[in-house]
Amino acid sequence: MADQQCEIAWFSALCDDDYEFLGVPDKYLQSSWEHCRNIVLRAEEGGFDNILLPSGYQLGLDTTAFAAAVATQVRRIKLLWATRMGEDWPPQLARRIATLDRILGPNAAGTGGRLNVNIISSDMPGETIASGPRYARATEIMTIVRTLLNGEHLDFQGEFFQLKLDPPRIGTISGKCPAFYFGGLSHEARECAAEASDVYLMWPDTMDKVRETIADMKARAARFGRSLKFGYRVHVIVRETEDEARAYADRLLSKLDEEAGRAIREKSLDAKNFGVQRQQELRGAADGDGFVEDNLWTGISRARSGCGAAIVGTPDQVLAKLRAYQAEGIEAFILSGYPHMQEADLFARYVLPRIQHGPLTL
Numbered sequence: 001m002a003d004q005q006c007e008i009a010w011f012s013a014l015c016d017d018d019y020e021f022l023g024v025p026d027k028y029l030q031s032s033w034e035h036c037r038n039i040v041l042r043a044e045e046g047g048f049d050n051i052l053l054p055s056g057y058q059l060g061l062d063t064t065a066f067a068a069a070v071a072t073q074v075r076r077i078k079l080l081w082a083t084r085m086g087e088d089w090p091p092q093l094a095r096r097i098a099t100l101d102r103i104l105g106p107n108a109a110g111t112g113g114r115l116n117v118n119i120i121s122s123d124m125p126g127e128t129i130a131s132g133p134r135y136a137r138a139t140e141i142m143t144i145v146r147t148l149l150n151g152e153h154l155d156f157q158g159e160f161f162q163l164k165l166d167p168p169r170i171g172t173i174s175g176k177c178p179a180f181y182f183g184g185l186s187h188e189a190r191e192c193a194a195e196a197s198d199v200y201l202m203w204p205d206t207m208d209k210v211r212e213t214i215a216d217m218k219a220r221a222a223r224f225g226r227s228l229k230f231g232y233r234v235h236v237i238v239r240e241t242e243d244e245a246r247a248y249a250d251r252l253l254s255k256l257d258e259e260a261g262r263a264i265r266e267k268s269l270d271a272k273n274f275g276v277q278r279q280q281e282l283r284g285a286a287d288g289d290g291f292v293e294d295n296l297w298t299g300i301s302r303a304r305s306g307c308g309a310a311i312v313g314t315p316d317q318v319l320a321k322l323r324a325y326q327a328e329g330i331e332a333f334i335l336s337g338y339p340h341m342q343e344a345d346l347f348a349r350y351v352l353p354r355i356q357h358g359p360l361t362l
Contacts, residue, residue: 004326007231007360008352009050009080010043010344011336012036014066015059019338021255023303029339031060033069040070042341044077046348049359052118052233052334055082057125064096071104071115078114078359079104080181080334084122085137086129090144090161094168098149101172107359112174114359118181119197121189135188136160142180142196149177179362181231181332185213194220194228198362199332201231204309206293207324214329229360231332232325235300235310236343238318238350245312246289246297252338253299295321310337315350322355332360 014036018029029035043051053070055063067081081100083093101113121138123129129137140158147154148167156163172178182197184190193200200217202210214230221228237252239245290299292309295317301308311321322333337343 004323005356005358006322006326006330007049007332008355008357009052009078009332009334010039010046010048010347011052011054011334011340012039012043013054013336013340014061014063015054015056017054017059018340019252019303022252022300022338023256033061033066036061036066037070037073039340039344040074040077043344044074046344047352048077048344048348049357050078050080050116050332050334052080053082054118055084055120057084057087057122064100067100068103071100074104076108076114078107078116080116080118082118082120084120085141086122086124086127086134088141090141091148091163091165091168093141094145094148095170097145097178098168098170098172101178102170106173112176113172113178115172116179116181116199118201121182121184121192131186132188133159135184135186135192138182139192139196142182142192146177146180146196151175179229179360183233190217190220193217194226195224197228199229199231199360201233201334202330203307204232204234204296204298206296207328210325210330211328229332229362230330231334231360232330233307233334235307236318236335236337236347236351237297237310237312238315238343238346240314240350242313242317245314249290249297249299249310249312253302256303258302307336315354318347318351319354322351 014031016031020026040051053063053067063082067079097117101115104114107114119138119142121135137160140160144156144161149172151167151171154163154165179198181199181201182193183201194217202213217228237245237248239248290297292298295311295313296309297312298309300310311318
């Protein structure tokens with residue numbers, strides 16, 4: 001297991017999600033071009049393979065503009081650019097992906113680009129579409145974009161889009177569509193991921209649920225004649241001793257007002273989705289210290305609508321937890337911590353050198 005390679009990514013807080021104390025705004029950690037760029041540069045310096053650039057309508061910076069700008073300042077790291085399906089037109093999305101891929105440049109091997117795409121099946125801001133049609137639309141969009149970026153003529157007659165056109169002149173460096181990372185727990189989300197995505201992303205859950213979800217997604221993908229890679233999005237707190245790690249977790253929540261935490265959880269447009277509700281269920285099932293199983297702490301869900309748990313422990317404990325997920329089939333990790341630059345440094349110092357890691361290949 002120690003020799004099994006995985007992709008290790010970090011997270012840049014484009015959506016106003018960086019704190020010293022959870023739920024307490026800090027002007028020095030607010031999302032800005034400078035702060036979020038510095039997180040990306042620090043992650044590249046620390047040796048991470050990839051970095052998630054999240055997207056939210058009400059929160060923080062525009063991800064596309066940020067990705068285009070930061071792509072000119074990094075030399076090795078991949079960008080996992082999040083884009084919201086309710087806010088785009090598929091042919092334009094294909095051209096935008098190709099342009100970002102070109103700006104970012106080739107990978108070290110010269111075999112392709114360094115852009116991946118995190119597909120978010122979102123509403124249009126100010127509008128609401130039911131879950132089933134929303135995920136069906138996302139499936140159509142991924143199919144259209146993949147066809148165009150693979151350089152193929154498009155003749156698509158779907159429920160949401162009826163399009164006949166040739167690919168845009170500009171293509172990706174590889175001549176192929178970048179990998180689509182996609183997450184969601186509902187039946188509709190799982191079917192969408194199985195039919196059209198490449199990497200199925202999970203938020204924190206107990207090991208039995210991780211195992212169950214991977215088995216379910218493998219079976220769903222097989223029904224479409226496809227296979228998936230699996231990724232895991234989780235926070236991390238690593239310290240030299242377990243007592244220090246747990247003390248830091250407690251410190252993160254030491255100034256949280258419960259009403260402020262509730263407001264943060266409900267501010268996101270996706271605050272009521274199935275995955276978010278599961279994060280709250282985990283917190284409800286945790287012990288008095290907030291741990292739902294060994295080294296998996298749910299306290300972050302008290303002040304966050306999405307990914308709400310952290311791996312907490314010593315370097316050995318964090319490494320063991322990551323390897324346990326690998327044993328279940330996880331091949332990509334998207335990690336984060338508060339504050340993001342500080343925790344990236346600590347993970348890069350204590351854990352990253354002990355993991356065989358590199359960019360995920362499909």
